[in-house]
Amino acid sequence: MLDAHGPPSLKSLAAALGLSAATVSRVLSGQAERYRISRATRDRILAQAASSGLVVNHLARSLRLQRTLSIGLVIPDISNPFFAMLAREVERSARRHGYSVLIADSEEDPAVEAQALALMQQRHVDGLILAPVGTPAAVASLSALGARPCVLIDRLLPELALPAITSDHRAGAALAVAHLIERGHTRIACVQGSPGTFANDERVAGWRGALSEARLPAGPELVVGGGYSIDAGRRAARALLQRAERPTAVVALGNLLALGVLQAVHEARLAVPADLSLIGFDDQPWASVVDPPLTLIEQPIEQLGREALALLLERIGGDAAPAARRTLPVRLIERASVRDLRSGDRPLPPARSPQGTP
């Protein structure tokens, strides 16, 4: 504690002890042995540091060491539960490894993303985890990152040889479609997210592939929507519901989209799955208690976050292995938003008591 003029710094502590900053630095960074600092001196320094609540200035340290022990995380929308959970996992893993995380929200907008990347560059993050918006412009701005290690997550940029961790979007969508086909659906639409982004396009491709294989229609008129917001999902679903030839099932390629579809169906005084079957993406806490409980494709979000961080730290560590791309498996969680058209009109398995009867 002593007399604290200004913020406690390594330097001021040294002065108070009549030592040089060099010695204090070496002790505090655990280099006492290597530089043969006497035990007595070391203890004095440690004691003083503890009692004065010294916190070394990370800015100065980073400047000198040329690394900040921080990483950047750029995602399209932190308020989307998928990315929120991803952020939580990345932050938590990073913390365990002594890194802190600078989060930026690109708002699914290439311009904002470019800004965010510039920010990351000027803040000198040691590495970057990025869910890219994915347009050519964004790709260009990516090069501004220089040689900073970068790992893509959820979405990848085929043009760039960057390591990436994604879940198997294509297989996920195909799985959803297969599930529907099995249950007698033949007219299956899809509510997409942001076209041009990898995750979306892969899912659309999976949807189309599964339908084509079954010789079912998969034309562009069955692909609606644009953007991952609830509103986008609702608007797309509204349009779909007004069509003369209404599809019997919809695959919503995002968790918020599925919510939007549900809202639109409710608005129209229709019901899922009676009037329309629905399969969503990403398991979320609310997915099991919405009306009806949502059948969906689950991605291993925690694993995505952890592996991305691990991969990034490897890169930062210098292991410039060839740009690995890992694709994580997904699975279908069956609940009650899909109607079985084969066996007449029987309702779905977990038929809960309808409200109103005590």
Add this chain to the structure above:
Amino acid sequence: MLDAHGPPSLKSLAAALGLSAATVSRVLSGQAERYRISRATRDRILAQAASSGLVVNHLARSLRLQRTLSIGLVIPDISNPFFAMLAREVERSARRHGYSVLIADSEEDPAVEAQALALMQQRHVDGLILAPVGTPAAVASLSALGARPCVLIDRLLPELALPAITSDHRAGAALAVAHLIERGHTRIACVQGSPGTFANDERVAGWRGALSEARLPAGPELVVGGGYSIDAGRRAARALLQRAERPTAVVALGNLLALGVLQAVHEARLAVPADLSLIGFDDQPWASVVDPPLTLIEQPIEQLGREALALLLERIGGDAAPAARRTLPVRLIERASVRDLRSGDRPLPPARSPQGTP
């Protein structure tokens, strides 16, 4: 572009132009006028900076200026939609003002929170927005922040004279209880979040106050739960449902808690609001499509975020006004999770078509 040895720095650019770093610095920071740099020189520098893609080293700049243009945000759980939305709003506002945000998740744990605060200190954030865990230990670690401006959000620490922005938790809970009483409920339980945190205790107080005023039971046996997670909500609700004298209504003091209650009710093959009425907190996208659509207390999340940031920037700017505390009004959104006990058994207003009838 030229010959780039090492990362482009202000210094290297100066060398390439045969100028001093001082001049370049002054031009780049818009101080050309003040220091009477000739137009020709200025243009040369600007051109070169643009073409070389120079990004000034923010670490060095911060070290020299003693400010980082960054703020810290410490919240208990980024994956909770309430805090995710708050984070998004804070980040967005901060970006508009030229600040970036360092986010840390305290996991509702005083020890982790203390770590996070230490991190913020060593990273030299210019200011801090904090939703404190609220225990005495946390309060103590707060003092480690030194004189750094700090604004509390969502929760406040009565012991500390810090500015704070919170919504009117107490009135919110009271509003919920009043709504239930009006509809004939007399046995109203409450599923709380983390006891000891301001938001929770205020809400419990509001719940209790409204009940006491109506001379209805508000004993501790009607307050269940602990923690803001879904699981906590589910466990609390399970216990409640097994009681001999089951309450007719529950107020869940958090959005995830309401979800947990719903899950527990569904598990028990019961229904809301037939068997149990429910009012939650925080409007969320899924709240209108769960089964049943949730009646709840809405907080002005965006406003909370924006005002907290504005208040913090004022503080950073030096306006050391007395620690203002703003309480933002909340409102009740009526949907369909409350049963009206006065008029027999008639179901609720937005009676949607039960599933299974096409």
Add this chain to the structure above:
DNA sequence: CAGCGTTGCACAATCGATTGCGCAATTCAA
């Protein structure tokens, strides 16, 4: 007691940007 090795720590340069002060060169007036 001289000489050599060891122990324990300080000096000073460095990371990159900022800024008060001051110096040279130019212009203008007398």
Add this chain to the structure above:
DNA sequence: TTGAATTGCGCAATCGATTGTGCAACGCTG
């Protein structure tokens, strides 16, 4: 032609921590 005023920019210290090198003081041996 000289002195003063102005223009245009560089010098060097500074922020705080890190690290290679160097220099005393000490102990030991012969």
